[in-house]
Amino acid sequence: MRTARRNGAPIISAHGIVNRFGEQKVHDDVSFDVARGEILGIAGGSGSGKTVLLKTLIGLRHPDRGEVLLDGKSVDALAQSERASLIGVLFQQGALFSSLSVAQNIMLPLREHTDLPAETQEQIAAMKLELAGLQADTGIKFPAELSGGMVKRAALARALALDPRILFLDEPTSDLDPLTASGIDALVDELNRSLGVTVIIVTHDLTTLFTVCHRVALLVDRKIVVDTVDKLMRSDHPWIHDFLHGPRAQGAMQARTRSHGNG
């Protein structure tokens, strides 16, 4: 059984989030807490508002009602530099700046928010690349020269640039071959253990949900259900049952047994 180190107040708490597009409600009174050091997976059917919820959590979208507290402070009240050192985001397509090399991408937040000498910045960038599982040589490449898996890793290195305490990952394993995807999963687990970073993963990937996440939040019927995978699997809500017992879930379940058996 995977458990998070829980101490003190929740690092993220969402209260009564309502998101509306015109007449259509995507989220209706969504509330949940995330503990420090936890890995929370957010999943749901296509169009259930996973990415909208993510954007709300990181303050890119202002909810129609409700509030998001990051480390006890409203996300809207955070100063820019405060927000930058509190959260790091891995966007779905990586969102690496195409005119900058990978190393420059990582150094950009360091240059903007710290006054470290250039040499130290380069050292830190090289370290982040290694942390994300890339060679330092990758630093001089440009985003267009990278493969899909490398883009995700480079973007992860950039998200880690300021040692954020919360890491948001939007579909970190989508468009990746299964081996590379497993590599990303293992990396997230490793970073969570050693850096103590809280991780929110928005994903469709059942293997990620089953093997890496401590708890899973499912967006169902405009509401959210948060619990451990084991408890959710016993849920009698038809969609949740189908989602976690479908043909693809079987394989993910086996992966979970295997990874837990080894580790």
Next chain:
Amino acid sequence: MSSASTEASASLAVRGDGDRLTLEGPLEIATIGEATRALALWLRQRVAGRHRALDLGSLTGLDSPGALLLCELRKKGVELTGVRAEHKALLDLVCGLELKRLPKRRVASRWRQLLIQLGRSADEAWRDTYDILAFLGRSANEAARALVHPRALRLPSISRHIAETGIDALPIVGLMAVMISVVIAYQSVVQLRPYGGEEFTINLVAVSVLREMGVLITAIMVAGRSGSAFAAEIGVMRAREEVDALKVMGMEPMEMLVVPRLIALVITLPLLAFFADITGLIGGAVISQSLLDVAPLQYIDRVHQAVDWRDLFVGLVKAPVFAIVIAIVGCMHGLRVHGSAESVGRETTRAVVKSIFLVIVLDALFSILFEKLGL
């Protein structure tokens, strides 16, 4: 130095002296700048024993740059003592990394770069010329086929492009033509007044609008409006693999995408140029009334004397040629897009720059040609 007690920052303190130092407070990205300096100073000092130790028991926070600094110290032989349990995992992770320097990109010297750039541009210009000629040939071939086989002539598509490139452009083209004749009129009045030839302003306006300005301004406007639109539309289709989808389903992109745009522009650009001529002349009438006190009827008379059908012809005959250049360059660059979204932007810019350049070059050649022909 007797006692090294350096306040590294408001929150991190480096205390102790000699071969033993203690870090107090958080060693994080905000404080490592000062800490690095203080510790570098310490490493340069002579100490009694060979052995140096850094106590981390009072460290309240550690992030990965901080851990990196500590690992470097450890490599230099400094012993790290009193590591707290919560920092151990991070320290082990960072120290376990195979830390290499970021490689530098090799840069050629400035003069060499200039030479390389020159060669590259020349090569590109040569290849571009070849590509444009090849594309012109292919489009001509497809267009001819479409005209012979009416089934391949896509009338709905052509009419949509006529509306977009022609009718929608009327207001802006008309406005620009009026503005240009105002500019010419003002310049001419100032230049001709000392010689008492103010009334020749009308000749100048009429001749330059009909022979040159009407069609040139229209072509530049259309290159900016429609040439870019062609490149961007087709480019986005390329980027989203829509062009490949057409090919797979047995449809020829040249016939579906290029020929309708080409035909539409060859129809609309001369009409737009004619419209620009008329509005330019009307602008001339207004400005003559206010600057020279020439009544509209008198103005028409003067225009009659100044220009004849040949001037109109010399202007308008260039329009279809410009249309072909703009459509060909726009579509060609659209089809050159590969892969990413940046590529769409780049090719669109190139299409506009190149088509305006070619329009002006061709206009100059036309001027020489008409002079030789005595038109």
